[in-house]
Amino acid sequence: MSKVETKKRVKVLNVSDLAVGIGQRISVDGEEIALFKQKDGSVKAIQNSCPHKGGPLSEGIVSGEHVFCPLHDWKINMKDGKVQAPDVGCVKTYEVAIQENFVYIEVPIIE
Numbered sequence: 001m002s003k004v005e006t007k008k009r010v011k012v013l014n015v016s017d018l019a020v021g022i023g024q025r026i027s028v029d030g031e032e033i034a035l036f037k038q039k040d041g042s043v044k045a046i047q048n049s050c051p052h053k054g055g056p057l058s059e060g061i062v063s064g065e066h067v068f069c070p071l072h073d074w075k076i077n078m079k080d081g082k083v084q085a086p087d088v089g090c091v092k093t094y095e096v097a098i099q100e101n102f103v104y105i106e107v108p109i110i111e
Contacts, residue, residue: 007106009097009104011103013103015101015102019037021037021039021062023058023062025056033046035103035105044078044093046078046081046093050074066078094106
Protein backbone atom coordinates (compact mmCIF):
# COMPACT_ATOMS: atom_id res chain seq x y z
CA MET A 1 0.00 0.00 0.00
CA SER A 2 1.47 3.39 -0.99
CA LYS A 3 1.69 6.33 1.37
CA VAL A 4 -0.34 9.45 0.69
CA GLU A 5 1.19 12.80 1.52
CA THR A 6 -1.11 15.46 2.89
CA LYS A 7 -0.31 18.76 4.53
CA LYS A 8 -1.25 20.40 7.76
CA ARG A 9 -1.22 24.11 8.50
CA VAL A 10 0.83 25.10 11.56
CA LYS A 11 0.79 28.48 13.31
CA VAL A 12 4.44 29.29 13.99
CA LEU A 13 4.81 32.89 15.16
CA ASN A 14 3.67 36.49 14.94
CA VAL A 15 4.78 38.47 11.88
CA SER A 16 6.22 41.11 14.23
CA ASP A 17 8.67 38.47 15.54
CA LEU A 18 10.45 38.62 12.17
CA ALA A 19 12.78 41.39 11.00
CA VAL A 20 13.17 42.10 7.30
CA GLY A 21 16.21 40.30 5.90
CA ILE A 22 17.06 38.43 9.12
CA GLY A 23 16.46 34.68 9.27
CA GLN A 24 14.55 32.99 12.07
CA ARG A 25 14.97 29.28 12.85
CA ILE A 26 11.94 27.28 13.93
CA SER A 27 11.28 23.59 14.41
CA VAL A 28 8.05 21.90 13.35
CA ASP A 29 7.58 18.16 13.85
CA GLY A 30 11.35 17.68 14.02
CA GLU A 31 12.02 19.64 10.82
CA GLU A 32 14.31 22.66 11.05
CA ILE A 33 12.86 25.52 8.98
CA ALA A 34 14.27 28.97 8.22
CA LEU A 35 11.80 31.86 7.92
CA PHE A 36 12.64 35.11 6.13
CA LYS A 37 10.52 38.27 6.06
CA GLN A 38 10.83 40.10 2.74
CA LYS A 39 10.73 43.87 2.15
CA ASP A 40 7.19 43.57 0.77
CA GLY A 41 6.02 41.95 4.04
CA SER A 42 5.75 38.44 2.62
CA VAL A 43 7.47 35.54 4.37
CA LYS A 44 9.49 32.72 2.80
CA ALA A 45 10.06 29.36 4.51
CA ILE A 46 12.78 26.91 3.48
CA GLN A 47 14.66 23.94 4.91
CA ASN A 48 17.26 25.29 7.35
CA SER A 49 20.09 23.14 6.04
CA CYS A 50 22.25 23.92 3.00
CA PRO A 51 22.52 20.91 0.66
CA HIS A 52 26.29 21.39 0.44
CA LYS A 53 27.53 20.93 4.03
CA GLY A 54 24.42 21.47 6.13
CA GLY A 55 25.05 25.13 6.94
CA PRO A 56 22.27 26.86 8.93
CA LEU A 57 20.52 28.97 6.29
CA SER A 58 18.67 30.98 8.96
CA GLU A 59 22.07 32.53 9.77
CA GLY A 60 22.79 33.42 6.14
CA ILE A 61 22.86 36.82 4.46
CA VAL A 62 19.67 37.73 2.61
CA SER A 63 19.64 39.54 -0.72
CA GLY A 64 16.16 39.90 -2.22
CA GLU A 65 14.70 36.42 -2.70
CA HIS A 66 18.06 34.71 -2.10
CA VAL A 67 19.92 33.62 1.00
CA PHE A 68 23.66 32.92 1.08
CA CYS A 69 24.80 29.98 3.19
CA PRO A 70 27.01 31.23 6.04
CA LEU A 71 29.50 28.38 5.60
CA HIS A 72 30.48 28.44 1.93
CA ASP A 73 28.38 31.24 0.38
CA TRP A 74 26.10 29.04 -1.73
CA LYS A 75 23.27 31.18 -3.14
CA ILE A 76 19.79 29.68 -2.68
CA ASN A 77 16.53 31.01 -4.10
CA MET A 78 13.95 31.13 -1.31
CA LYS A 79 11.04 31.01 -3.76
CA ASP A 80 11.81 27.63 -5.36
CA GLY A 81 14.63 26.29 -3.14
CA LYS A 82 17.09 25.95 -6.02
CA VAL A 83 20.79 26.51 -5.54
CA GLN A 84 22.11 29.01 -8.06
CA ALA A 85 24.82 28.14 -10.63
CA PRO A 86 27.60 27.21 -10.68
CA ASP A 87 26.58 25.19 -7.60
CA VAL A 88 23.76 22.63 -7.80
CA GLY A 89 21.13 21.27 -5.45
CA CYS A 90 17.95 22.38 -3.75
CA VAL A 91 16.24 22.69 -0.38
CA LYS A 92 12.62 22.09 0.60
CA THR A 93 10.30 25.06 0.45
CA TYR A 94 7.13 25.47 2.48
CA GLU A 95 3.91 27.29 1.65
CA VAL A 96 3.34 30.29 3.90
CA ALA A 97 0.15 32.15 4.77
CA ILE A 98 -0.27 35.24 6.91
CA GLN A 99 -3.57 35.70 8.72
CA GLU A 100 -4.37 38.19 11.45
CA ASN A 101 -0.63 38.96 11.85
CA PHE A 102 0.32 35.32 12.39
CA VAL A 103 2.56 33.23 10.13
CA TYR A 104 1.31 29.75 9.20
CA ILE A 105 3.27 27.18 7.23
CA GLU A 106 2.12 24.00 5.58
CA VAL A 107 4.13 20.93 6.48
CA PRO A 108 3.74 17.44 5.01
CA ILE A 109 2.27 14.57 6.97
CA ILE A 110 2.56 11.02 5.68
CA GLU A 111 -0.42 8.75 6.18
